[in-house]
Amino acid sequence: MTNKKYTLKDITLYFLKLGTWGFGGPVALVGYMHRDLVEEKQWLTEEEYKEGVALAQLAPGPLAAQLGIYIGFVHYGLLGATLAGLAFVLPSFIMVVTLGVVYQLYSGLPWMREIFYGVGAAVIGIISISAYKLTLKSVGKVNLADIKDNWLLWIFYLIAVVVTVITQQEEVVLFIGCGLLYMVIKAPPAWIKKPNTLPVLFFTSAGFWNYSKETLEEIGLFFLKAGAFVFGSGLAIVPFLHAGVVNDHHWLNENQFVDAVAVAMVTPGPVVITVGFIGYLVNGFPGAGVAALATFLPCFLFTVILAPYFKKIAKNSSIKAFVDGITAAVIGALVASVIVIATRSIVDVPTALIALASGLILIYVKKVTEPQLIAFAAILGIIIKNIL
Structure with missing residues (x-):
C-alpha cells in the first residue's frame, strides 16, 4: 500500500464533487476517476485502480459506485468506503427526487426528452473519449508493437466488445474466464503446477410523504434483488428494472419508465440512481429512499467484505495476471456499452454532429469541462427540437 497522499476529507469532497458534476454514466465516471486520482492527483497507483475495477466488476451492483466505494476503502477502510459511497450517490439522489x-x-416531463435529445448525443462523445483513454491505459496502445506484446488482452477486449453488443448485457462469467485463462498462461499459480495442492479461493409536495407500507416492502425486496444479482453498469440494470417495474409490478407505464431513464442520463452521478426517481413515483420519498438504499447496500457490503482479502492477495503474480485479464474484458464491455447507448441516442444527423463535436471539443479545447458541455448540449437540444 502506498503512503496516504490525501486526507479522508479530501477523498470525500472529491466524490461529492464527482457525484454533483460527473455526467456521462459508468464509462465516463470510471474514466474520470482514473484521470483525476491516478494520472493527475496520483492518490492511487495504477495497480490499486485496476484492483478496484476488477473487484467492482466481480461483485454485483453498479460499477461506478462500487469503484468509488473501493477507492474510499484503499487507505481509509470502512469509514472511507462509507463516506466515499455516500458522497458519490447523495447529490444525484437529491436531484432525481427533486425531479x-x-x-x-406537472404530470410528466415532455421537456425532458427535448433536453435528452441533445444531452444524450453529447454523452456519447464524452464516454467515447473516456473509453478510448481506458483502452490505452488498461489494454495497450493501438500500434503493432503493443498489440504484439498484449495480443491475448486484445483478444479478450474484442471478444467482450462483440459479446456485450450482441447480448446488450455484461457477462460476468466471461470476465472471470478471461481472468483465469490469462492467469494460467502468464503466471500459473503453484496449485496448478502441483496438482496435489488444493487452492484456497476467496470468492412536502405532491405525494412526498404518501406511501403504502405493503408497497414499500415490495419496493425494498425488488430493488435489493436488483442490487444483489445484476452485475455491471447501469446498462445492465435497466432491462432488469424494466421487466420488474413495468411488466411484473405495473408500477410505471412505458412513458414513465423512459422518462426515468432520461432523468438518470441528464443528472450527474451513477446512472442507476434512476431507482430513486422510480421509487419516488411509486411510493413518494420513502419509496425513493428504500429503493436507493436497497440497490446500493449489496454492492457496499460485497465491496467492503471482499476488499481486505482482495488487497492482500492482489500482489501475487498469478492474481495480477487474473486482474489484467478481467480488466481487458471489462474495458471491452464498457466500450461495447458506448456502442449500445449510441444506437439509442444517435438518431439523426444533428445528434451525430453533437456527439462528434463533443468528443472533439474535449480533445482540443482543454478549458471546456464536461458540465459546461452537457449544459450547452441541453440548450441545443431544446432549440433543435422546437425549430426543426
Whole structure:
C-alpha cells in the first residue's frame, strides 16, 4: 500500500464533487476517476485502480459506485468506503427526487426528452473519449508493437466488445474466464503446477410523504434483488428494472419508465440512481429512499467484505495476471456499452454532429469541462427540437 497522499476529507469532497458534476454514466465516471486520482492527483497507483475495477466488476451492483466505494476503502477502510459511497450517490439522489416532485406536480416531463435529445448525443462523445483513454491505459496502445506484446488482452477486449453488443448485457462469467485463462498462461499459480495442492479461493409536495407500507416492502425486496444479482453498469440494470417495474409490478407505464431513464442520463452521478426517481413515483420519498438504499447496500457490503482479502492477495503474480485479464474484458464491455447507448441516442444527423463535436471539443479545447458541455448540449437540444 502506498503512503496516504490525501486526507479522508479530501477523498470525500472529491466524490461529492464527482457525484454533483460527473455526467456521462459508468464509462465516463470510471474514466474520470482514473484521470483525476491516478494520472493527475496520483492518490492511487495504477495497480490499486485496476484492483478496484476488477473487484467492482466481480461483485454485483453498479460499477461506478462500487469503484468509488473501493477507492474510499484503499487507505481509509470502512469509514472511507462509507463516506466515499455516500458522497458519490447523495447529490444525484437529491436531484432525481427533486425531479420526481416536479414530475408529479406537472404530470410528466415532455421537456425532458427535448433536453435528452441533445444531452444524450453529447454523452456519447464524452464516454467515447473516456473509453478510448481506458483502452490505452488498461489494454495497450493501438500500434503493432503493443498489440504484439498484449495480443491475448486484445483478444479478450474484442471478444467482450462483440459479446456485450450482441447480448446488450455484461457477462460476468466471461470476465472471470478471461481472468483465469490469462492467469494460467502468464503466471500459473503453484496449485496448478502441483496438482496435489488444493487452492484456497476467496470468492412536502405532491405525494412526498404518501406511501403504502405493503408497497414499500415490495419496493425494498425488488430493488435489493436488483442490487444483489445484476452485475455491471447501469446498462445492465435497466432491462432488469424494466421487466420488474413495468411488466411484473405495473408500477410505471412505458412513458414513465423512459422518462426515468432520461432523468438518470441528464443528472450527474451513477446512472442507476434512476431507482430513486422510480421509487419516488411509486411510493413518494420513502419509496425513493428504500429503493436507493436497497440497490446500493449489496454492492457496499460485497465491496467492503471482499476488499481486505482482495488487497492482500492482489500482489501475487498469478492474481495480477487474473486482474489484467478481467480488466481487458471489462474495458471491452464498457466500450461495447458506448456502442449500445449510441444506437439509442444517435438518431439523426444533428445528434451525430453533437456527439462528434463533443468528443472533439474535449480533445482540443482543454478549458471546456464536461458540465459546461452537457449544459450547452441541453440548450441545443431544446432549440433543435422546437425549430426543426
